[in-house]
Every structure is written in structure tokens, then in C-alpha cells.
Amino acid sequence: MENLKRLIGPAGPSEMMNVAKTIEEIRRFVRRGRGAGKTIGLVPTMGALHEGHLSLIDAARKACDLAVVSIFVNPTQFGPAEDLSRYPRTPEADLALCRQRGVDAVFMPSVEEIYPRTDMAEAGQSLTEVSVSKLSQTLCGRSRPGHFTGVCTVVAKLFNIVQPDKAFFGAKDFQQAAIIRRLTADLDFPVEIVLCPTVREGDGLAMSSRNAHLAPSQRKGAPALYGALRLAERMIRESRPPAEAVISAMRQYLATHAPEGIVDYIQIVDPDSLADVATTISRVLVALAVKLGSTRLIDNMAVDARPSKA
Amino acid sequence: MENLKRLIGPAGPSEMMNVAKTIEEIRRFVRRGRGAGKTIGLVPTMGALHEGHLSLIDAARKACDLAVVSIFVNPTQFGPAEDLSRYPRTPEADLALCRQRGVDAVFMPSVEEIYPRTDMAEAGQSLTEVSVSKLSQTLCGRSRPGHFTGVCTVVAKLFNIVQPDKAFFGAKDFQQAAIIRRLTADLDFPVEIVLCPTVREGDGLAMSSRNAHLAPSQRKGAPALYGALRLAERMIRESRPPAEAVISAMRQYLATHAPEGIVDYIQIVDPDSLADVATTISRVLVALAVKLGSTRLIDNMAVDARPSKA
Numbered sequence: 001m002e003n004l005k006r007l008i009g010p011a012g013p014s015e016m017m018n019v020a021k022t023i024e025e026i027r028r029f030v031r032r033g034r035g036a037g038k039t040i041g042l043v044p045t046m047g048a049l050h051e052g053h054l055s056l057i058d059a060a061r062k063a064c065d066l067a068v069v070s071i072f073v074n075p076t077q078f079g080p081a082e083d084l085s086r087y088p089r090t091p092e093a094d095l096a097l098c099r100q101r102g103v104d105a106v107f108m109p110s111v112e113e114i115y116p117r118t119d120m121a122e123a124g125q126s127l128t129e130v131s132v133s134k135l136s137q138t139l140c141g142r143s144r145p146g147h148f149t150g151v152c153t154v155v156a157k158l159f160n161i162v163q164p165d166k167a168f169f170g171a172k173d174f175q176q177a178a179i180i181r182r183l184t185a186d187l188d189f190p191v192e193i194v195l196c197p198t199v200r201e202g203d204g205l206a207m208s209s210r211n212a213h214l215a216p217s218q219r220k221g222a223p224a225l226y227g228a229l230r231l232a233e234r235m236i237r238e239s240r241p242p243a244e245a246v247i248s249a250m251r252q253y254l255a256t257h258a259p260e261g262i263v264d265y266i267q268i269v270d271p272d273s274l275a276d277v278a279t280t281i282s283r284v285l286v287a288l289a290v291k292l293g294s295t296r297l298i299d300n301m302a303v304d305a306r307p308s309k310a
Numbered sequence: 311m312e313n314l315k316r317l318i319g320p321a322g323p324s325e326m327m328n329v330a331k332t333i334e335e336i337r338r339f340v341r342r343g344r345g346a347g348k349t350i351g352l353v354p355t356m357g358a359l360h361e362g363h364l365s366l367i368d369a370a371r372k373a374c375d376l377a378v379v380s381i382f383v384n385p386t387q388f389g390p391a392e393d394l395s396r397y398p399r400t401p402e403a404d405l406a407l408c409r410q411r412g413v414d415a416v417f418m419p420s421v422e423e424i425y426p427r428t429d430m431a432e433a434g435q436s437l438t439e440v441s442v443s444k445l446s447q448t449l450c451g452r453s454r455p456g457h458f459t460g461v462c463t464v465v466a467k468l469f470n471i472v473q474p475d476k477a478f479f480g481a482k483d484f485q486q487a488a489i490i491r492r493l494t495a496d497l498d499f500p501v502e503i504v505l506c507p508t509v510r511e512g513d514g515l516a517m518s519s520r521n522a523h524l525a526p527s528q529r530k531g532a533p534a535l536y537g538a539l540r541l542a543e544r545m546i547r548e549s550r551p552p553a554e555a556v557i558s559a560m561r562q563y564l565a566t567h568a569p570e571g572i573v574d575y576i577q578i579v580d581p582d583s584l585a586d587v588a589t590t591i592s593r594v595l596v597a598l599a600v601k602l603g604s605t606r607l608i609d610n611m612a613v614d615a616r617p618s619k620a
Contacts, residue, residue: 023498027500118495119582119583120444120445120492120583121496126496126497127442127443127444127445127492127496128440128441128442128443128462128492128493128496128497129440129441129442129443130438130439130440130466130497131438131439131441132437132438132439133437133438133439134430134437135430135437152438153497156440156466156497157496157497157498160497160498160499160500161498163500182430182437182438183438185428186431186436186437186438186467187436187438187440187463187466187467187470188333188467188470188471189470190337190470190473272429273429273430
């Protein structure tokens, strides 16, 4: 009983945070919480926590009785030429932040715990894959083939391991959130997907674990992604021009303000289907990816040019 | 309270069987059962119930407090040239059998309930797909591309909708069971997969809803599938010959005893990996598919030639 209280004790900054390394441990935590009638909020992360993640944690604590954070750098969502090995890993700082922010349990498994080696699969692999067609074939999916299948598969696993009532994702990864929302509906996961606003640095740069990789000159150019989005927002609000005109202006803006940057994509899409739009007369999502050196940054903004109903 | 008792009342032949047409209805039934501390057994079927299904139902009733049967002819597991439209449908007889056999709830959704039309997907489709590589590329997967992706996707949905403790599958569909076992492990579904023995007619023909399609002359040849498996079993037990020799003998047996039959495949595989084996010195699975007219029948047998430890 005392042990139970320790585990699911009152939410709030405390030293009672449970750190689970295995599936069995986190399931035990969740089972006890659920047995006590508590709701569970899950914040799936790859660690290297920043203010963006912390805002998701705050939302989970507010909406649910127990906040669970998963920290797992998922190998299957990185391509062979991508930055898996140099992805920032700061486990001690992450745990301290979670504790400080009143997280109830952290699930921090090894790669082998999530992808156990079988006679058919190597560690870090899964024979079973979950994929969402159409939504995965545009934007980041074009330059990161297989990325969203890796994301979907690990999210399906985390949903089955933690069985949360709600799961919290950041709007910075808008396409990821759209795909996970579709996956959740299509596979009937009994989980509510909550999208939280992008958190930005003072100069507008969207918070990202990958920002840590930026050299000083790259860091100076990085806020140009947000600048280009603000430019797009102004253009659309003022005159609803064709998407192509907005994209050209953004491209030019980036050439001026982040000359080191190499544009991966700039797209204006329907926020639900993620299909490219030709005009900007309805609600649209403006999204872009830019490489600064070997660091690829993404950002996006939803813009609605339609007259407000207020 | 009276209503609750009606819904989750004592298991046993009764008229208290719950028939749920919607996801919300079956979830309500399961939630109440679980709230009362009951365990849930799921028997996923495509209807046209026969003794094979009834043995799964008996196993579910024995192992779990509440037995739920799903009846859904899943369009996504049929290829464009396959028998979706003529697949036997006998809903009234199915419900009577379930009632008689003491089933607690039947989930009998429409195609639109399982695959709701969205702006991106037609009815009968899902943008999200679950697939198991390797295990799906042999045996039936060769002549039925996409079949097991359809099976995996609908099973993942049913697991999320019913959230059973155990799910029951027949050994006649051995490959399907192996794939679902892999899917369940890989995606961490908290469900135990139970495999039940194939149920046969007096002459050895494996029970199948598709047997109803056999013309009299085809029905006469159909037990040759089991005859060929028995021949293989004898050969392996006696002399452990190379797999190729067993397969040749089976082919010849079928040519004699089911001259109308067209062999789709005869394979001898490892029961776990489903990879072809060259020798029969260890535990193997002998499996075959034969077309009789437009009806495709499958059967299999696990044979262990190793000296028993008894």
C-alpha cells in the first residue's frame, strides 16, 4: 500500500517519479494507476528535452491524472544516411527536467527492450510495420523515405505498452501529428491525440533538439525559417495570392536571410489531407524544411485567410 | 444494474447474448465486463460458422469469463480477382449458433463501421496498414498478394476495439496464426494468441466456410488434401526423406485422388520462420493449397520426426 502510494502518489514536483526501463515495469505502473481510477497522459519523446517538450508535459499533467513521458531514440525512423548516431542524448538532464516538472513516470527503454532480437529480426528492427499511405508521401516523407513508417510503428508500440487515454504531440512536427491522428482513427486505438502549439526561441526559431547542432553562423540564419513563415502569413492575409507566388517570395527571403541554407521543400498544403493547394483562399498549412550544414530544420504555420466569424 | 446483469450475466446457453453492430456498443459491453473484473476472449471470424469456429468459441469460453465473437467479412483481405462477393454469408444461422454455444457478445459491424469513408479513403479501405514482412511472403502470401496486410490491419483494429485478454485462431490457417502471433509480439499488443487444432469432417476434410462452394465431384476429391498430408506424415516418420521427395509423393497422390485439383503450392517449412526446409529431420510444417474449380482449399500438418522424449 505504501509502495502503491509512492508510485502513483500525488502529482506535483516531487522525488516520487518512477523510472521504468522495461515494458513490464511501465505496465505495472500504469496498471496500478488505472486500478486507482486515474487517467493516463503520454508524452512520447526522443529525449534531449527542451521547452517544447515541457509544454507537452504541462498539457498532459493538466489534462490527465498521471503524466508518463517516454524517452526513446527510435532507430527505425532514421534513414541510413541520417543522424541517428549523433542525435543528442542527455538522459540525466532529461530525468531532472521531468522530475522538476512533476512527471509521474518516465519510460526509458533500451533499443533491445523495444526491438528484441528474434530469429527473424535484428535488434533495432521489427518484422511488423505500421504505415499510413498518402499522408506519408509528401513534405518530409519525400526526403525521408521510411521515416514515418518507423514513427508509426513505434507509436503503435508505445500506445499498446502504455495504453494512455491521451497522447500529446507538438505542432512543429505537424505532418507527424496528422499521420498519428490518422493511424489512431484507422486502427481504432482508444487514445485521444492532443496537438500542442510550437514553442519558439525569442527570435522565432522553433525549439528542436537538433538546434544544439547548429554552428554559430548557422544559428544566426535559423530564425529565417520562421521569418519566411511570417512573410507567407502576411501575404496570404493581405491578398490571398496563388501558392506559387508565396513560395517564391519565401524562397527569396531565405536566400537573403539564411544564405547558407539549402531548401529541402517549401509547400503550401491542405492541413488535413496534406495535399498541395494552388490557391490560399481557404485554411492552409505553410511548411518548410531547410538544411543548415548537416542539420535539417523544419517549421510550419497554419494560416486562415478567410474572414473571421467574430 | 438489471441492465448490467443482462449484458454480462452468467455465461452459458441463454438468450442474453449481446449483439453489437457498432464499435461504441461492443466497447460499452467490454467496458462493463471489465469493470466487473471479467476477462475477455475474442474469436475473430468472417461468419458462415462451422464446427471449427465452434471449437474456438468453446476454447474462449473455457479460458475467459466472457466470450466475444466478431463476424465481419473483411474486404481488405480479398484480392480483386478473389471471392469476396460470393463468400458465404449466413448471419441468422451464425447468431443462432453463437447463442446456442453460450457466446456472451457478437460484434457484427457493417463495412462502413469498420472502414468509414473519409476525405482520403473510400469505404472498405484504410489509409493505415499493418504488415508483417518475411512471414507474409511465402505459402498463401505468394498467390494472395496483400491478403495478410488486410488480415493484420483488421486484426489490429479488432484488438483495439475489443481489447481482449486472449484471442483464438484455428490451426487450419497456420500462416495467419504465425503472422498474428508475430504482429502481436512486435506491436506489444497485450493479448495472448491461442492456437486451436483444425477440426475435420469424418473423411478428413478440414472444416472451412468455403467447403460450401464445392460441387459434388469436387467434394469427393477434397479429402485428398488431408490424405496427402497423412502420406507426408508417414514418410517423414518412417525415413525422414528430403523435403523434395515428400512433396513429389504428395503431388502424385493428389493427381490420383483429386484429378480435378490444381495445386497452388505444396511446401515443407519451419513452423516458426515459415522458411522452406530441405530436410525433414526436425519439426516441420507440411502445408498445401489446391484449387478445386474456383474454390481454393488449404490445409497443413505439423510433423515431428525427432524421437519423442516420452
